[in-house]
Amino acid sequence: GAGVSQSPRYKVAKRGQDVALRCDPISGHVSLFWYQQALGQGPEFLTYFQNEAQLDKSGLPSDRFFAERPEGSVSTLKIQRTQQEDSAVYLCASSLTGLGEKLFFGSGTQLSVL
Amino acid sequence: GESVGLHLPTLSVQEGDNSIINCAYSNSASDYFIWYKQESGKGPQFIIDIRSNMDKRQGQRVTVLLNKTVKHLSLQIAATQPGDSAVYFCAENSDNQGGKLIFGQGTELSVKP
Structure with a gap:
């Protein structure tokens, strides 16, 4: 797309x-990132994939958060047993190669936990 | 004027004026910097980037200045238009942070017609 x-x-x-x-992600982009954005704040890093390999998951807030990218293209971020503090916008971004270059962001998913 | 606290810092300018948005970064090892624009309900949109071996870079109506001595980054927008109203984020990247982009708090730019 x-x-x-x-x-x-x-x-x-x-x-x-x-x-x-x-x-x-954008077709052909090797790297994929997930960010979490709370209201009025800048995006905060969650996790990063290069192709299907998850190279950095240091930003995932708890073990309830899980991300995968099994075929190196589409990715899914799963949140188990959602809590109110999980309410935020979840942004996905991709880049052509990897780290140290500009990211292209999607419009995000706004998650509201009641 | 500007305000800092629970709300985003804000900058209000008149249409046609030049805008300057500032950003301080803390990691002296950062070697790549980006400015993003985010409109309400949308994802961040790339504006301009600069690497640490440069101190100035120009785009269309925008200029980024990098002062590594005081760890300061600024975005200048010439002839600001109502369509420039948005939240602007600076982001930095360094190898000692795993190479991922780290975003600042953001500044809300409001352009009065």
Whole structure:
């Protein structure tokens, strides 16, 4: 596609539910990143893939957060047993090669946990 | 004017004026810097980038200045337009942070017609 595509655009979950957020990066982009953005804050790094390999997951806030990119293209961020503090916008970004270059962001998934 | 606290720092300018948005970074090892623009309900959009071996880079209506001595980055927007109203983030990258982009807090730019 022309840009990074994320779905769903909005997700409302009851506390304790599991959610799955999808990211479709720009075709041919090797690297994929997930960021979390709280209201009024800058994006915060969650995790990074190069092809199908998850090279850095240091930003994942807890073991309830899990990301995968099994075929080196589409990625899914899964949050288990959602809590209210998980409410945020989850941004996906991709880059042509890897680290140290500009990222192209999707529009994000706004997650609200009630 | 500017305000800092629970809310984003804000900058209000008149249409047609030049805008200067500032960013301080803390990691002296950072070697790559980017400015992003984020409109409400959208993801960050790339504006301009600069590597640490440069101190100035120009794009269309935008200029980024890098002062490594005081670890300061600025974005200058010439002839600011209402469509420039958005939140602007600086981001830095360094090998000692795993090479990932680290974002600053952001500045909200409001352009008055």
